[in-house]
Amino acid sequence: MADVSQLATSLRRGTLEFCVLAMVETEDRYGNEIVRRLGEEPGLAVGEGTIYPLLSRLRRSGWLESKWVESPSGPPRRYYGLTVSGRSALDHFRTEWVSFRQTVDRLVGTGEAA
Amino acid sequence: MKTRQNDVVTEYLHEVDQRLAGLPVLQRRELLADLAAHIAAEQAERHLASEGEVIEVLERLGSPEVVAAAAHEEAGTRPQPPARSPLSGRRLWLYVAVAAGVLAVLFLCAGAMFLGRESGSSVGPVETAVAPTPTVQSS
Numbered sequence: 001m002a003d004v005s006q007l008a009t010s011l012r013r014g015t016l017e018f019c020v021l022a023m024v025e026t027e028d029r030y031g032n033e034i035v036r037r038l039g040e041e042p043g044l045a046v047g048e049g050t051i052y053p054l055l056s057r058l059r060r061s062g063w064l065e066s067k068w069v070e071s072p073s074g075p076p077r078r079y080y081g082l083t084v085s086g087r088s089a090l091d092h093f094r095t096e097w098v099s100f101r102q103t104v105d106r107l108v109g110t111g112e113a114a
Numbered sequence: 115m116k117t118r119q120n121d122v123v124t125e126y127l128h129e130v131d132q133r134l135a136g137l138p139v140l141q142r143r144e145l146l147a148d149l150a151a152h153i154a155a156e157q158a159e160r161h162l163a164s165e166g167e168v169i170e171v172l173e174r175l176g177s178p179e180v181v182a183a184a185a186h187e188e189a190g191t192r193p194q195p196p197a198r199s200p201l202s203g204r205r206l207w208l209y210v211a212v213a214a215g216v217l218a219v220l221f222l223c224a225g226a227m228f229l230g231r232e233s234g235s236s237v238g239p240v241e242t243a244v245a246p247t248p249t250v251q252s253s
Contacts, residue, residue: 030155031148035152047177073159074157075158
């Protein structure tokens with residue numbers, strides 16, 4: 001059981017941040033939206049609160065930018081958007097991911113032919 | 115009702131904060147502000163009325179341990195809680211040493227008093243030497 005959750009953690013590491021970048025690719029979103037959306041994915045199995053430290057790191061590394069915006073229905077919201085370098089990081093990941101996935105599929109036997 | 119909700123939230127944020135020792139102070143503040151804003155937005159936008167609904171929001175966020183561990187992992191720092199036990203262990207020894215010292219002094223005082231009384235009056239009972247009381251007992 002510990003091995004199963006360990007595998008999920010290992011697979012998440014290095015990929016989850018690009019899921020976050022992709023979420024704000026076309027429009028800015030605020031924390032609750034991003035966090036709720038990712039928390040709903042059973043395959044990711046992340047505590048919503050663990051996304052905020054990730055958002056912080058992506059902002060500090062210059063891939064995301066954030067701004068606080070007044071909300072019509074509650075407290076101010078912190079909106080996140082993709083920076084130019086965030087966009088190129090996402091593009092780079094997409095290229096890498098496709099070839100990585102194909103390699104693993106071929107080696108593990110999970111490709112379409114299998 | 116409102117205050118009960120806020121009690122639960124305050125306690126949760128405090129428990130997270132306790133586990134963020136070692137994190138750069140700005141990141142620590144940022145995370146607490148993000149979590150507080152998240153909870154406040156959920157409460158306002160989804161019109162959460164009961165304490166149970168707020169607890170549900172906190173459960174979805176994850177336990178304070180899990181959230182703090184993620185913060186340490188992203189910041190490349192180490193969680194502090196395990197480092198707290200040797201400190202408290204050392205503190206325990208300090209208390210034991212102080213208590214032993216106080217006891218030793220008390221015994222020395224009692225012994226000195228006992229000897230003093232014995233040399234003054236040869237019929238001093240042992241009881242008064244151990245616990246000397248100024249009050250006169252009415253027997």
